[in-house]
Every structure is written in C-alpha cells, then in structure tokens.
Amino acid sequence: MTPAARIAAAIGVLDQILAGAPAEQALLRWSRANRFAGSGDRAALRDLVFGALRRRDSLAALGGGLSGRGLMVGHAHQAGLPLDAIFTGEGHAPAPLTPQEAAPQATDPLPDDLPDWLRPDWHRALGAQADAVAQAMTDRAPVWLRVNLAQHDPAAVAEALAAEGIATQPAPDLPSALRVVSGDRLVARSACYRDGLVELQDLSAQLASAVPPLSPGARVLDYCAGGGGKSLALAAREPAARIFAHDALAQRMADLPARAARAGA
Template identity: 90%
Template structure:
C-alpha cells in the first residue's frame, strides 16, 4: 500500500471508531476485508489510528473537524507530510483537500487531548504534573520485558535478545526490567519469549511487584489475576512460595499454566480461593487511565457513570479480598489508573471502614517515570 492508501484506510477505520466501534474491532474488520495488505501495512495502519486517537482533539483542531478525514488532515499538518502528494483523489488516495483543509486550523493553545468532563479530576489527582502527564499520554508507550529471575540473569537475557535483533536497556532502578529500544515487533516470535526467559510486562507493575515483601513459604494469591502476569512475577522473585491465581472469569487464565511451565514455575488456579493468605494482590478493574497510550480509544469511551460503577466494584473487591488475608498479612491493592477516586480515595475509605487494617505504604507512577500510570497501596492486617 502507498502512504496515501494507508491514510485513506485510516480515515475509514477512524470513522468507525468515532461512530462507537472499539478500535481493535474496527482494525480487525479492516484487516479481514483487506487480504491484500501485508504485515507492514497492518502495522502502519495501527500506528496511524492509535496515534490519531491519542491526539484526537488536537488533530481535529488542526484538521478542521472531528472525523476520520479531519484527524488524518491534522496528522499530515502536524507531521509535516506533503499534503498535495497524499490527498490527490487518484487510485486509493483520499480526495483532494479543500481550501479550508489546506491550511492548518490551529487553535492557540491546542486542546490537551483529555475528555472535558474528566479534566478537573485529572488536575486534582496530578497537580503540577497534570499537563506534562497529559502530553506524555499522546506518545506511543514503550515496550518493557520482565526477565524471569527464577532461572535467568538479566544481562545474559539481554545478550540473547540482541542476538535475535531485539535491543534492550535495563531500567536504572530495576535491572530485571528491560526496555525494548529496537525490534519490538520481533519479541512475540523470539526464542527468548517462547522459552520463558522474558514476559511482556510494563515497567510500573514490575516495580509494584518488586516492592512487595516476600519470603520462603508464604501463601500468595493473585486475586484479580487476568492473564496472571503478577502471579508469575511474584513467583519468579521467590520460587519457594505457594502462589495461586484467581479471576472471576477463569477463561482469562487459560494460558497461565503453559506460561508458568515455560518459566519453570508453578501457579495453582483457583475458582474459589480460601484463605488465609500471607499476601493477597488485587489488581482491580479500573478506568485504565494510566494506560491510555496503549488503549487510546478507552480515554474517549470513559464516562462519569462508568467511572462511578468502577469505583463501586473496586470497593466490593477490596472487601472480598480483605477476608482472605491472614493476621499480619498484607493486601496489595493495585490499579493502572491515575485518578484519585480509584486510588487514594478508595484506600482512605477502606481504612476508615476497616480498623483491622493499617496502611503500609502507597506509590503512584506516571508515564513521566518511564512506564504506564500505576498505583499500589499495601494494607497490613493487624
């Protein structure tokens, strides 16, 4: 596909997303209908669509309207592309520009690419960093790998990855976390990934797992396990523990036994966990506001009503997980959110209603710290 044809395809996919279709669904529909497109075309289209969604409002301002075409015109202006060579109307290229589209429709300043209703919550949670974090959310997220410390040395794994064309750099504060600086699309097909030397996991949840105190013989439960990434990370840190995983939708954990086997670890799957556990990890359903670089359409689909529903669910999960914690044990509450209602306010409310727990510590990371936005609070049972 030519660059012009890719932009024309992005216009069609973006129009579907703006009409309400999830981004992944719209991209999959295009891919199935476009068998002629190669892997490079699909990757380029994904980059165009996700890039436009990260900067939706600012590109719409530059391009003259909130439509697939407006976003791609805004993208072309912002990227300094040769508009006359792209918008020709010839072959599979988009139609020629109107006189109004030919000149950037820039507002001063450009929008901050946040939903209007959310902006007060965003600034209340992030304070002086609010604008910088919003700007960081418009960039593509880095790819991070977690080295399986149970069996492998980070430096040796980095060398093995390099031999497969994947260049990495370790995080300064966490050597087992490797940032992929080139070759990111090779990771899923690499022998290092296939053989369990590394797992795909963002830096922030790696940091969260690394700060939890572990000891041999502990009973650990990953209560909202999903794919089980945190269960694997904790088991790799201290293999001499009994680690279990639970999710309200067990199908999400379907490939966890195979992943654990590749890593040389043992994770027990539980549909009805019974305590007590020395450590219960609850990475609860949330707005995902810390991961909007990866799922930018979610930023625009979130509503106040949906956020309120999530906060209620989080509160119920906290209460359910707390029952499973042994005396003297810990409950690690986690979200990939930056919003106070889901983080600090949730913990403050729980502690006020549960005097049998005290706060151990809490930490928030933002994209300015190198990974996704993420929150953890460790609560200790008396």
C-alpha cells in the first residue's frame, strides 16, 4: 500500500470508531476485508489510527473537523507530510483537499487532548506538570523488556537483542529493565523473546516487582496477578522462592504456564 492508501484506509477505520465501533473491532474488520494488505500495512494502519485517537482533539482542530478525514488532514499537517502528494483522489488515495483543508485550521495553543470530564481533576492532581504530562500522553507508550535475571545478564541480553536489530537502553535505577529504542516490532519474533531471555513488561510493573524482599523458601501470593508478569518477575529474582499467582478471572492467566516454561520458572 502507498502512504496515500494507508491514509485513506485510516480515514475509513476512524469513521467507524467515531460512529461507536470499538477500535480493535474496526481494525479487524478492515483487515478481513483487505487480505491483500501485508503485515507492514496493518502495522502502519494501527499506528495511524491509534495515533489519531490519542491526539483526537488537536488533530480535529488542525484538520477542520472531528471525522476520519479531519483527523488525517490534521495528522498530515502536524507531521509535515506532502499533502498534495497524498490527497490526490487518484487510485486508492483520499480525495483532494478543499481550500480550507489545505491550511491548518487551529489557532495556538492546540487542545490538550484530554477528555472534558477529566481535565479539572487532571490539573488539580498534577499542578504545574499537568500540561507536560498531557503532552506526553499523546505519544505512543515506550516498549519495555524485563531481562530474566534467573538465567541471564542484562548487558549480555542487550547485546543479543542488538544482534537481532533491537536497540535498547537500560532504566537508570533498574538495569534489568530495557527500553526498546528501535526495532520494537521485532521483539515478539526474536530468539531472545522465544528463548525466555526477556519478557514484555511495563517499567511500572518491573519497579513494583523489585520492591518486595525475597529469600530462598519465601512464599509470595500475587493476589491480583492478571497475566502473571509480576509473578514471573518475582520468580526470576529468587528462583528458590515459591510464587503463587491468583486472579479472580482465571482466563487472564491462560498463557502463564507457557510463559513460565519459556522463562524456566
């Protein structure tokens, strides 16, 4: 797919979402109807759609309206894309821009992309940091990996990841936490992931897992385990401890045995 065709596809998916369809459902419906699209096209479409949803109000202001087209016009303005080369109306490209769409519509400052109901509490809770945190929330969250400390050294794992095209940086206060700088889409297919050297886990969960004191023979209950990521992190810290994972919805832990086996836990 050309960049213009991807923009056109995003317009259609966003219109469905704005009409009330769940985002994942709208994307799945598009994928099933467009089986010619490769994995790169599907990934690019997801990035366009979720990027637009995170910046919905500001992109709508730039693009002249809250619609799939308005969001993508706003995205093109914000990203500095060549509008005349994208909005051509040729082939699978979106229709040409109107004179109004051709110029950014918003005035400075742009909307902060916070829901109206949240804004008062947001500013009350965050004070002087409210605007900066709101801006940070419009970006895609970083991908973090947790090194399996029971079997591997973080520096060696970082080198192994780099050899597979995945560049990382360790967290300042937690060397076993690696932030993926580039190559994040390669992680799930990498030998490092397949062989249990790393697990996908947000930094906040890794920091929480590093706090409880552990010793050989300790018995720990992860009472709201979810997918069991923190249970695995605790087991990696102290292989001689006994970790019990529990969740009210057992299906959340459906893949935990396979993940534990991969990690050697």
